[in-house]
Ligand SMILES: Cc1ncc(C[n+]2csc(CCOP(=O)(O)OP(=O)(O)O)c2C)c(N)n1
Ligand SMILES: CC(=O)[C@@H](O)[C@H](O)COP(=O)(O)O
């Protein structure tokens with residue numbers, strides 16, 4: 336039997352449905368999302384929460400002519416399903432499959448690529464003003480979550496949009512959650528809006544917007560009424576120049592559709608506040624939206640389960656443990672996260688040291704300058720941040736931390752390829768973007784034990800140091816429990832071979848060792864991309880005919896470039912091969928496969944060395960014995 340959902344390959348078909356069929360459609364869509372995410376893994380709670388909103392938006396607006404920009408984009412699975420991608424949902428976040436976020440290359444309905452948060456209002460305002468300049472009557476809609484709304488960028492856009500003569504609709508999807516429970520004064524304010532006498536049942540609100548009034552007129556009227564003490568104060572969003580409507584129930588199509596239909600006719604900046612529940616409709620996700628924010632595969636009948644045998648600790652866990660241990664030893668340590676408590680491994684630290692734990696919201700720029708301020712007062716801030724999200728705070732890193740040479744530790748998680756999230760989240764650039772900043776050092780641990788030790792080294796230094804480590808686990812090195820550091824700026828030789836020296840930065844040391852074992856190359860674990868261990872480098876250059884560098888980061892400007900620059904500066908001309916991430920955006924997919932495609936697995940490294948320096952190498956052993964593993 337054909338289901339209702341199967342009849343929708345395009346939102347134009349959705350718009351033909353009678354209103355009475357939308358609720359059954361929502362039920363099917365929700366079940367489809369749950370079923371497909373349980374088979375592929377991916378973002379779940381946020382998608383279960385946007386089912387009705389997605390239907391209502393495509394039902395009321397003439398998409399793709401009207402533009403919907405989804406903030407972060409991790410809530411767009413219902414949108415993907417309704418816009419012709421239903422049958423490809425089983426490929427989600429896999430190599431060659433659908434992306435986990437909106438992607439312009441994937442569909443004309445994905446009007447703007449997102450994944451880093453809080454860009455939607457800016458982008459939609461740009462679209463709205465472009466439409467105006469071109470004389471096109473299209474609408475632009477930004478859908479932004481309460482978490483994403485905490486970022487400075489969202490407020491920069493509101494500030495601009497509130498006085499722009501643009502037909503922009505901002506929809507605040509307020510589920511009272513970020514990935515973890517939301518933080519900050521804005522969250523408190525939104526809670527007040529919901530609990531106070533502003534709150535009205537959806538249908539009443541729908542009536543309120545039935546008469547189409549120019550927003551400025553509405554605002555003037557409200558100000559007048561306020562002066563007379565007749566109404567509650569204008570909301571923050573009205574003060575920003577928006578016509579504010581809400582809050583309304585974001586799961587009630589009978590509220591959403593008439594409200595959107597009416598707001599569609601209004602001119603100028605409009606703001607609709609909808610209230611949704613993260614995980615709506617799947618009891619386990621409703622009860623624990625954090626666990627179901629981005630689960631792996633699971634059986635929906637059972638829910639998430641613990642693996643029978645405990646897996647190797649992830650680098651994130653190694654960091655989290657180190658932070659607690661160092662926090663116990665040194666009361667100056669403070670832990671800072673821009674809204675990534677779980678992902679960055681700070682759950683335990685918050686429990687044990689709540690007074691030294693700071694979740695600042697989705698506010699990377701603020702997080703970095705906030706850390707700088709603390710460092711000026713003698714504290715030792717550790718900013719736990721994904722490599723990709725530190726990109727947001729580049730000026731703060733240079734101007735507020737490095738220029739003043741402040742001792743801030745950057746625990747740079749997700750360095751290198753991250754897999755299913757794809758190019759938006761890959762930590763490909765940190766070595767390149769950090770290396771050029773004076774005073775900043777960069778440690779690249781090769782395994783879990785080194786990670787712990789290098790964090791200690793970083794903490795003991797009196798200047799900014801980043802310790803970069805990848806998503807997931809490494810080789811499973813035994814972790815020494817103490818807090819002993821490794822020497823600052825020093826690497827080590829891990830294998831002595833002939834003629835070709837392979838210099839590895841980070842976890843690719845292990846495939847490099849495997850490749851070198853076959854070709855009888857020397858391998859150095861360089862550990863620091865900055866400062867380079869010059870003594871070791873010059874020694875290796877003297878003793879070998881060729882140098883190969885290996886890193887899980889962009890080749891351009893990366894650690895290999897640093898080696899080339901250093902050799903040149905010392906007047907050493909050596910044939911060099913730089914292996915790392917190519918100058919391209921690397922798609923989503925299984926990280927091991929992606930690394931292999933980049934030629935960064937053992938076989939790829941061996942093949943590249945053979946292709947370039949084959950005559951210098953000796954093929955010595957058929958086995959893949961890895962030194963030190
Ligand atoms: C710049 C940036 N920082 C952090 C993140 C990680 N992140 C993804 S979703 C999310 C929470 C977003 O909360 P909200 O906008 O309320 O959406 P919800 O998850 O509640 O649906 C965070 C912190 C990100 N994507 N981009
Ligand atoms: C959408 C977003 O930015 C996060 O949910 C991210 O996908 C989390 O990534 P990790 O799974 O690596 O923590």
Ligand SMILES: [Mg+2]
Nearest residue numbers: 480481482512
């Ligand atoms: Mg939210």
